Amino acid sequence: FDDRDGVIWWNGEFRPWRDSKLHVLSHGLHYASAVFEGERCYGGEIFKLREHTERLLQSGRILGFEIPYTAQQIDDACNETIRRNGLTNAYVRPIAWRGAEEMGVAAKATTVQLAIAVWEWGAYFGVEQRMKGVNLAMAKWRRPHPETAPTASKAAGLYMIGTMSKEAAMDEGADDAMMLDWKGDLAEATGANAFFVMDGEVHTPKPTCFLDGITRRTVMDLARKRQMKVVERVIHPDELPKASEVFLAGTAAEVTPVRRIGTQDFTPGAITETLMKDYDALVNRRG
Ligand code: PMP
Numbered sequence: 001f002d003d004r005d006g007v008i009w010w011n012g013e014f015r016p017w018r019d020s021k022l023h024v025l026s027h028g029l030h031y032a033s034a035v036f037e038g039e040r041c042y043g044g045e046i047f048k049l050r051e052h053t054e055r056l057l058q059s060g061r062i063l064g065f066e067i068p069y070t071a072q073q074i075d076d077a078c079n080e081t082i083r084r085n086g087l088t089n090a091y092v093r094p095i096a097w098r099g100a101e102e103m104g105v106a107a108k109a110t111t112v113q114l115a116i117a118v119w120e121w122g123a124y125f126g127v128e129q130r131m132k133g134v135n136l137a138m139a140k141w142r143r144p145h146p147e148t149a150p151t152a153s154k155a156a157g158l159y160m161i162g163t164m165s166k167e168a169a170m171d172e173g174a175d176d177a178m179m180l181d182w183k184g185d186l187a188e189a190t191g192a193n194a195f196f197v198m199d200g201e202v203h204t205p206k207p208t209c210f211l212d213g214i215t216r217r218t219v220m221d222l223a224r225k226r227q228m229k230v231v232e233r234v235i236h237p238d239e240l241p242k243a244s245e246v247f248l249a250g251t252a253a254e255v256t257p258v259r260r261i262g263t264q265d266f267t268p269g270a271i272t273e274t275l276m277k278d279y280d281a282l283v284n285r286r287g
Contacts, residue, residue, distance in 0.1 A: 009081045009116040020115065027107045028097025032157030035059035038191075039092035040121065041082050042283045046092055047251075049075050051214050053094075055154060060096050062153035063136060065112050067096045068089065074114070081116045091121040097156075121252075127276055131156045133259030133268045134248070137174035138237075139165035143187040143209045150207045162190035174271050175226065176248075178261050186235045192250030194258075195219065196243040197271045201229040205244075215249040215279075222278045245269045247276075254277045 002021075002126065002164070004218040028034035030287045039046050053074045060067045078092050095117075098110040140163045144151065149158060156222040165177035178194065186205050188194050196203045202223045220230045225281075227243040240246075246266045247257040255276040257268030280286075 006085045006119070007081070009077045010076075011113060011115075014081075017117075018187060020117075020259065022113070023100040023102040025103055025115075026097060027099060027102070027110045028113075028156070030103070031098075031107070032096035032106070032155065032160075033065065033110075034095060034156035035063060036093060036095040036156060037154060039078065040251050041045070041088065041090045041092055041118070043285070044082070044088045045285075046078055046082070048214050048218070048285050049078060052092075055214070056094055056096065058127035059153040059155060061181060062150045064156055065096075065098060067112055067114055069114060074116075075269045077114075077116055078118075081118050087118055087120055089120065089122050090118045093117045093119075095156075105158075107209070114127050127273065127280070130255055130276065131273060133266070134175040135173075135260040136176050136178040136258055136262075137169035137172045138170065138262040139177035139179045139190075141165050141179065142184075143179055145182045146209045148182070149271055152211070154211060159190075159254045162168060164279050166190040174260075179210075180237065181205075184236070185242075186237055188252075189221070189248050190252075192253040192256070193247035195247050195249060196239075197236060197245035197247075197269070199240050200271075202271065203231045203233060203235060205235050206232045213250055215251055215254070218282070219249045219255060219275055219279060222275055222282065223271075226274060226278070240264045245272045247277075247280055254283075 004017050006017040008017055008020040037052045039052045053071045057067055081092055096112055096114045098107060099113050102109040139218045141164055165179055169177035176189045178189060188210045193213045223230050245268060248256045257272045259266055
């Protein structure tokens, strides 16, 4: 992925994609002092850019560092990176990390670096293709207690659990993993929040130890606009047989139906399809 054309914004200047390399003694690499964002640009406009930028800044503060740019500077940098790379439909990846000036667990002398990379990411499959749904394996690893890890931060270190879970799921032939929280209740997939349709209502776990996704909140609003009842609550995996539909929501996943979790099958249905279409219309400004 590192050997390609294009430019990456790095601390206020553009560098060629291939030359955007950092030192092996970077604190972010050794101690995971890194936070990032995942955004999507639709038709030249980054969806909910300011919310993502605010979350990026807040993710850094939770880890104890201040990213040395204002929200406006970061928004402008994201837009300029899209423009300089000649893209309109793209994924946007800002990442901030502590540099290599000091080695050790505590490293207050390090500088905080910020880079922004963008790459082409057209529309996913059409609604019909996506309606087939994805297959999730139950993860062995759980989302940690919020006093064990900085779970409200989109912190690189937390993705170690996601990578292990997703790779294990893929080894079993599944597409992704469904993760439980530290108590054993349903939490989220490795890169998207989860929704369960029960008795015609849209239920979703309370985000007490994982990201309260921007897409999650958008989908909850869309459901309410359709007069659907939205319920945030603790959901135990024993309740899965009660769900008539299951879907995931995230910037990359958008709204993606689920056809299986572990040994439980689901049939993507009308509520999922409605929310997929409403989300597509909203991000593509047809709504
Ligand atoms: N959970 C995890 C672990 C994620 O990586 C993401 C994607 N950022 C989400 C949830 C969904 O968040 P958002 O809708 O803000 O992209």
